[in-house]
Amino acid sequence: MSAVGAGQGGPAGGPLFELPEELAIDTGVARRVIAEFVRGQLRQAGFERAVLGLSGGIDSALVAFLVAEAIGPERLLCVMMPYRTSSPESRGDAESVVAALGCASELVEITAMVDGYFGAEGAPGAGGPDALEASALRRGNFMARMRMATLYDRSVTWRGLVVGTGNKTESLIGYTTLFGDSACAFNPIGDLYKSQVRQLAAAMGVPEAVIRKAPSADLWPGQTDEAEAGFSYPVLDRLLFWRIDRRRSVDETVAMGFDRALVERVDRMVAGAEFKRQVPPIAKLGPRTAGVDYLYPRRRPGSARS
Amino acid sequence: MQPLRIALAQIAPRLGDLEANLARHHELIAAARERGAGLVVFPELGLTGYQLQDLAADVAMGLDDPRLGGLARAARGLSAVVSFVEESADHRLFIAAALLEDGEVRHVHRKVHLPTYGLFDERRFFAPGDVVRAAPSRLGVGLGLAVCEDFWHVSVPQLLALDGAHLLVNVSSSPGRDLASSHEVGLGTAASWRTLMRTYAQLTTSFVVFCNRVGVDESLSFWGGSEVIGPTGAPVFGAPMFEEGLFTCDIELGDVRRERIALPLLRDERPELIAREWDRIVAGRAGLGEDAGP
Known part of the structure; x- marks a missing residue:
């Protein structure tokens, strides 16, 4: 494993992030491919603009930078959608991204939408009295879906496609909300591991505070992905890379030095999240069925919005 | 022998939009002529786009299709290699590359190796060709056509060279993947192709002309990087990666004779x-x- 060069070290002294050697990408090529991808997706759909949810975290910050590079910041709308418990720091980080890019931004508080369902201060909402006691998981998923609903509404007013901001690591282990944060028209970073997101973010000049801070779903104060899941991203990324991209068996990854319990646990997470990565199955009844034997590109002549 | 100017039409076809792609072909054939090219090469499925799936039947053309004839007439005075979905009389669909010369379709190669693994699903939608043959050409040398995956099988360039080709032309829609800084030029696919081209050129002591598309179909990004390799295995010309354009270079066809005498x-x-x-x-x-x- 190797860290990025000292030249990228921040004021805190250490390197900005840890980059496993086998995951290092050519960031110039990645930027080139992704810029073309973003432009191609918009052109084929007949759109010129894009909209995304900016959380203050590294994933959405990187996507904002990539989209701005591909189509110009004036065609990008970043929507910040905090809940009342969201960290003010996240908001500040999101604003620093908007300032760095000079793109359009908007603040949509989702508090009323979420509390309208779960209730607040003892008064039940649309979800009934039981919803007052809803778990953090239910609340987190609901928030993600309110943000999705907001983005798809803004997609109409801004006349832009919704850009996905989920990375490969969280998609593989299923650390996403179905029809929530994973919902999008296209995703430029869904095939990049978290470590690669960090490498690309550093190369593109995403504010250092955003790269340096611990990844978090920001559902409660002090929450971090790594504490919640019990592993570090560089280790998880390497394990997923060897298991999935390089097709190493469980025994082979254990022989490489990975903890067997971790390997088996991650395997279960990946298998358990298969459904989140696919279009729901349709019961096959007619002669031609979408996704089964009716197979067309998502965009083809005639499908662009006119 | 006169030097031959080769024009590589490294285009980004519009998926399923035959008319738009035809217009682009006409435009670039005219541009190639203006720039003094003797041979202009378009990428695999340049007339239709790659990720067609069920659109394949909608954009298929018979060899007697007037649109193909129109292209052949437009290319008069040049040798042009174009690629499209060919529908045979018995309604099989092929990924075809055609050599257009003197106003007609001089030779057709139907892709013989259809990748159906990993990100590829070609055999589901297409029939494989059954013939690998070099074609005589107005350029005065034999020309061997192949399509993308055909060159991942060592027998194809070997057969073409033994059958009289001096110029091996591979037209491709190669999707870029395996992004890693450890690869030459940052992309695993590009590194592999570059190795193959140099190896085939050297082992067959022939020119290898590789025309790869750019642009995006769905998830796939095509990386361009079209090349011409000389019969010693040394690159003569390399087009930039990911950039659309008509790129020209000059070759000495006499290099083939020199190399084959020496080696x-x-x-x-x-x-x-x-x-x-x-x-x-x-x-x-x-x-x-x-x-x-x-």
Whole structure:
């Protein structure tokens, strides 16, 4: 494993992030491919603009930078959608991204939408009295879906496609909300591991505070992905890379030095999240069925919005 | 021999939009002529886009299609290689590359190796060709056409060279993947292709012309990087990666003769030996030979 060069070290002294050697990408090529991808997706759909949810975290910050590079910041709308418990720091980080890019931004508080369902201060909402006691998981998923609903509404007013901001690591282990944060028209970073997101973010000049801070779903104060899941991203990324991209068996990854319990646990997470990565199955009844034997590109002549 | 100017049309076809792609072909054939090219090469499925799926039947053309004839007439005075979905009289669909010369379709190669693994699903939508043959050309040398995956099978360039090709032309829609800084030019696919081209050019002592598309179909990004490699295996020209454009370079066809005299690899090939051993292996695989496996 190797860290990025000292030249990228921040004021805190250490390197900005840890980059496993086998995951290092050519960031110039990645930027080139992704810029073309973003432009191609918009052109084929007949759109010129894009909209995304900016959380203050590294994933959405990187996507904002990539989209701005591909189509110009004036065609990008970043929507910040905090809940009342969201960290003010996240908001500040999101604003620093908007300032760095000079793109359009908007603040949509989702508090009323979420509390309208779960209730607040003892008064039940649309979800009934039981919803007052809803778990953090239910609340987190609901928030993600309110943000999705907001983005798809803004997609109409801004006349832009919704850009996905989920990375490969969280998609593989299923650390996403179905029809929530994973919902999008296209995703430029869904095939990049978290470590690669960090490498690309550093190369593109995403504010250092955003790269340096611990990844978090920001559902409660002090929450971090790594504490919640019990592993570090560089280790998880390497394990997923060897298991999935390089097709190493469980025994082979254990022989490489990975903890067997971790390997088996991650395997279960990946298998358990298969459904989140696919279009729901349709019961096959007619002669031609979408996704089964009716197979067309998502965009083809005639499908662009006119 | 006069130097030959080759024009590589490294385009980004519009998926399923035959009319738009036809117009682009006409435009670039005219541009190639203006720039003094003797040969202009378009990428695999340049007339239709790659990720067609069920659109394949909608954009298919018979060899007598007037749109193809129109292109051939437009290319008069040049040699042009174009690629499209060919529909045969019995309604099989092929990924085809055609050599257009003197106002007509001079030669057609139907892709013989259809990748159906990993990100590829070609065999589901297309029939494989059954012929690998070099074609004589107005350029005064034999020309060997192949489509993308055909060059991931060493027999194809070898057959074409033995059959008289001096110029091996591979048209591709190669999707870029395996992004890693450890690869030459940052992309695993590009690194592999570059190795293959140099190897084939050297082993067949032929020119290799590789025209790869750019642009995006769905998830796939095509990386361009079209190249011309000389018969010594040394690159003559490389187009930029990911950039659309018409790129030209000049080659000396006489280099083939010089190299084949100096390094008579083709003279020393043993096709009769290969045929004999292949016959034995084919029979064995069918359970017929004396070495038939379990």
